[in-house]
Amino acid sequence: MPATVYSYAESQDVADSLAKYILDIQTRALAIAPTFKIAISGGSLGKVLKKGLIDNEAMARQIQWAKWEVSFSDERLVALDHEDSNYGLFNEMVLSALKAKSITAPKVYTIDESLLKGENGQVSEGTEAADSQIAEQYALQLPASFDLVLLGCGPDGHTCSLFPGHALLNERSVKIANISDSPKPPPRRITFTFPVLEAAKNIAFVAEGAGKAGILGEIFGAKDSGLPSEQVNKIQVPVSWFVGDSAVAGVPVLTSKY
Numbered sequence: 153m154p155a156t157v158y159s160y161a162e163s164q165d166v167a168d169s170l171a172k173y174i175l176d177i178q179t180r181a182l183a184i185a186p187t188f189k190i191a192i193s194g195g196s197l198g199k200v201l202k203k204g205l206i207d208n209e210a211m212a213r214q215i216q217w218a219k220w221e222v223s224f225s226d227e228r229l230v231a232l233d234h235e236d237s238n239y240g241l242f243n244e245m246v247l248s249a250l251k252a253k254s255i256t257a258p259k260v261y262t263i264d265e266s267l268l269k270g271e272n273g274q275v276s277e278g279t280e281a282a283d284s285q286i287a288e289q290y291a292l293q294l295p296a297s298f299d300l301v302l303l304g305c306g307p308d309g310h311t312c313s314l315f316p317g318h319a320l321l322n323e324r325s326v327k328i329a330n331i332s333d334s335p336k337p338p339p340r341r342i343t344f345t346f347p348v349l350e351a352a353k354n355i356a357f358v359a360e361g362a363g364k365a366g367i368l369g370e371i372f373g374a375k376d377s378g379l380p381s382e383q384v385n386k387i388q389v390p391v392s393w394f395v396g397d398s399a400v401a402g403v404p405v406l407t408s409k410y
């Protein structure tokens with residue numbers, strides 16, 4: 153099933169179309185279940201969600217936040233209020249805005265921060281055993297299947313914290329893996345593995361900026377690059393990309409509007 157690419161000149165249009173797509177999946181999910189199960193990534197995605205789901209007031213009114221269950225596709229092993237935390241970013245961009253508007257917050261599944269900390273309450277340097285315990289504990293909170301997984305694509309083609317050429321690309325024995333050698337700082341993270349992505353009902357990437365055009369050229373090019381984001385495109389799940397025109401400039405892919 154080839155991925156569908158939705159491309160827009162304006163960043164606000166990327167955010168608004170993504171928001172409409174999320175709303176449609178939320179509506180379908182809530183028609184058959186009491187909660188909408190979504191996984192969110194870090195990086196640039198937080199700003200796009202704020203623009204599309206919070207600042208766009210018509211959209212904001214239709215989002216049933218109280219019925220959302222939010223997990224993170226990857227998380228950096230830092231305190232939740234650290235600037236590198238993916239939860240921290242979502243909190244800053246979305247949760248704090250909901251609080252300011254007195255809107256009931258979604259249920260959010262974070263890492264167990266206490267497992268990060270040493271006896272003095274400070275985040276410790278971590279060990280393989282401690283980090284894999286954080287991963288195992290996070291896996292216990294996952295639903296059997298996400299209605300929607302929102303992903304970013306790094307300039308090296310990584311997604312979640314699955315990096316090009318890394319052994320975790322072949323990890324199938326656990327749903328959440330820990331990594332201590334992330335090429336992008338911080339080095340200690342946990343991440344979804346491919347079985348979680350394969351079990352999802354829908355997956356969407358968001359990629360903006362001319363800086364992504366090179367890697368998108370490889371991902372959508374004729375040659376198999378084996379890049380993590382390209383591997384996600386090959387999963388038997390509907391995969392959509394919401395991109396800025398500059399991110400697909402010169403990329404051999406058909407684009408449309410959502």
Ligand SMILES: O=C1O[C@H](COP(=O)(O)O)[C@@H](O)[C@H](O)[C@H]1O
Nearest residue numbers: 193194195196197304305306312
């Ligand atoms: O490190 C990470 O990077 C990716 C991509 O981020 P972006 O800023 O290039 O969109 C992100 O999806 C992931 O969650 C994050 O931990």
